[in-house]
Amino acid sequence: MKAIILSIAATLVGAVPTQSHTPSPYFNQVDNQTWVIGNELWNLTQGLKYGVQLFYKDHDCVGDAVGHYVSYNGAASDLSWNSASIAKRGSYRGSDYIDVAFTADEGEMHWVIFSGLPGAYQYFVNHALPVLGEFRTLWRLDNTTFPRGKTNLRDEELPPLSDYIAANKVQDETWLRPDGKGYITKYDLTDWIRTQTYYGVYGDSFGSWYINPGKDYYNGNHLKQELMVHRESATGDAVQLNMIHGTHFMASSSDAFPDGKDVGAVAVLVLSDGRPAANAAVFLGDNNPNKTALDMGTDYYYTSYADAQGRFKFADVRAARYGLQAWSNGSKIADVTTSFLQNNITVTKSRNTNLGTLKWNVSKKTKIFQVGDFDRTSYGFQYGGAPNQHALVASCPGNLVYRVGKSKTSDWCFGQTYQGNWTISFDLPNTPKHNRAGNATLIVSLAGYSSGASSIILANGQQIGNLTSEAPGLLNDPSLYRSMTTAGEWRYFEFEFDSGSVLKKGDNEVTFQMTRNTTWHGFMWDSVVLEW
Known part of the structure; x- marks a missing residue:
């Protein structure tokens, strides 16, 4: 048993x-x-x-x-x-x-x-x-x-x-x-x-x-x-x-427990560009997972952080087969938008599991801009990580302009809850080449989302995507209206578009136009990245 x-x-x-x-x-x-x-x-x-x-x-x-x-x-x-x-x-x-x-x-x-x-x-x-x-x-x-x-x-x-x-x-x-x-x-x-x-x-x-x-x-x-x-x-x-x-700040979590619910592993994580995965968050969870790491709850789960050289270990792990995940915790790898997953990690009783060096593939695309560290939290933004406080998101503005190269990360507020436009203004020194449809990607990483809010995403006035309660992956988590200021349930989206017909040399804009809102509900931000 x-x-x-x-x-x-x-x-x-x-x-x-x-x-x-x-x-x-x-x-x-x-x-x-x-x-x-x-x-x-x-x-x-x-x-x-x-x-x-x-x-x-x-x-x-x-x-x-x-x-x-x-x-x-x-x-x-x-x-x-x-x-x-x-x-x-x-x-x-x-x-x-x-x-x-x-x-x-x-x-x-x-x-x-x-x-x-x-x-x-x-x-x-x-x-x-x-x-x-x-x-x-x-x-x-x-x-x-x-x-x-x-x-x-x-x-x-x-x-x-x-x-x-x-x-x-x-x-x-x-x-x-x-x-x-x-x-x-x-x-x-x-x-x-x-x-x-x-x-x-x-x-x-x-x-x-x-x-x-x-x-x-x-x-x-x-x-x-x-x-x-x-x-x-x-x-x-x-x-x-x-x-x-518990489920107080999650979009969903429903698990079955085995009857009778009542070691270690070491490795080094290295990014495919040669950097160590410094301070990465590392998680030992379900093998071949069909849930997010936050939603897992049937068995046993272990968390750790890599050191500056990408080394990590888990102690006193129960003998079983696991899936190993890792993601950026900010710091020196705050630009890494991908996550790491390796399944079939076997931990055997009374024996250390040495996984050796693990290669974590990162994006090879050219980054045009990034707003906020990739760490699945709102840290760095205005009010991000502030002491828990109900309705703090109401202090964020209805309209906001962030100018790449001039604005500070803290000029972007941690949560958007009012109808209005939040715009990222950026400059392109050259006209983008028209290679194929979808050769630009806007990555939107949310630290949390409380339903009742909808947003249209525009690039130079042309719609390239949307974020609504009806979209896959945007179930409600109660973080924003239950006093949280750092994180709820993390969501990740990619919106591809034809950069040659949408972007231009000189001034450009990406706008999150919130068209529907509910008091204290909306988007808690992690990071926004444009690459091609």
Whole structure:
């Protein structure tokens, strides 16, 4: 059976047992739908769905909040526990532990409890989860005990529940502040899942933290973002999310998990023009993929970056066959518009896989201009990569002119959401030769796209393409209207046209004419390149 175990390491707050003679750690069954787990420091009462009465230092950290639970497809399906038992007990480095398994129709939720540890290790073993988009565990805790939220990017007070005024709601989980200055939205407390160290909610005396030492079971690649903490707007609960398989900022992600979901590889990447693939993003994912790297989520995924010489490695990789992908992460290869893929990478147990030197083919065409680094993000543009903030895209203009050779990258704004013209003006010293139809290519790389916006692409007034919600590859991702400023789901387009009949010697223009818009929706830019 293939091992597909979704691991979670969570340092939690706990409790002093009510009976001093209770051994530590321990598992007590109260009745057929109530259990108590814990050690000498904490205890949790677990019901059919919800873990409540989380005691630590004689304080109930859940209080009137919902508590701990496991669910999929949002809040539509909370797992219901049929039974619970000690699956294993033992000792590790002088500390006794028990592994408690709560069993549902879909699988087993395990709590590994050590003596003396103010927390627990968690993992979920899938048996019958359906094809799904979201799968998560979470805590909803007392809002007075845990008034603050922390991620790698933010550390701040959660907004008071009194500020969530129904009349001020502008979209899902987003409200205009009572003073009219800015917005309250849970999406601001989003972070990159593969670089987070720990996150959670805390107050003056208590903290609850998720610490995920392994991240191979997460879906998505380097640019996968997820909501981590927020205020529950209906009740005021402090919410701490562990989005094991999440979709908050993706166009689509629906995966089947093998029953039982529970090494290394090294190589050097060299570009076909002789340069090392310095700082390239490298991804070990599905073999012969039919999804984007961000959308993958069935099995296990590994991310890395090449060094200045193009060398990279993955450690502790599960034995399997993979597809290896790489793409520009900006820096010295910010001009590389192609991506790398090599399938059938075999990783064998207890053996290093040395792939040697891998050749990455790059475009041989002549580049006329490039606006923005090719890195699948909005970094470098105005507001690109700014702290997460709802409606920041509304600060970008309706009309914009970028002059190649004179304008700075930051003169181009990170997102286009208003009807109007964004024009790239450039000079050609010679008249293009008319060789064949389609001998010029406009490459449009989007860091994200939120539907409800349409654009016509013009070269010197002649239409050469369009970007609309109906176009293949332009499904909605919620990045722009959910506070993201760096990336959503990456899209890549090429528009070929006859340069001899469209372009001319001297001044030329490429224009993105936005003809339809929706508030806070539109295009998040990565790079625009013209070549022939």
